[in-house]
Amino acid sequence: MPSFQTKLKIAGLKPGNPPESVMAAAVEALETRHHVESNQLDIVGGVPQISLRFLVEARDYPGENSEARQSAAMMRDAVERVALTGSLYVLRRSRGKWAPI
Known part of the structure; x- marks a missing residue:
């Protein structure tokens, strides 16, 4: 299974949300579609x-990348309910290195 990583900048919390709600929202959203290997x-x-590392079901290369991008966008939408966000990055593990997709 291909491994992907998404990175999302957090600009601030929305009122009434504790800091831990950011990671909780991100993990919960990604876990609806993928196995989340780690978060930090x-x-x-x-x-x-x-940063969240997750696995995408193996299929054609472009389809895997597309699914990873869609899932990262879905995760960002979930986080935006509790925080203000900045840049979103999606990377794919290839030959021991992370490369943007």
Whole structure:
């Protein structure tokens, strides 16, 4: 199964939402479609960024990439209910390296 990673910048929380609600929303959304291998929060250039690694069912290469992009967008929509977001990145693991798709 191909491995993908999505990274999403978090600009701030919406009122009434605790910080942990961001990752909870992201994981819950992705788990509806894929196995989530890991998740983490990093601070990149002073800005919080969540990263989730997930598996996509094997099929044709373009179809796998398309499904990963759609799932990342769905995850972002879920996170935007609790937080303000910034840039979204989707990467695919290939030959031991992460490459943007």
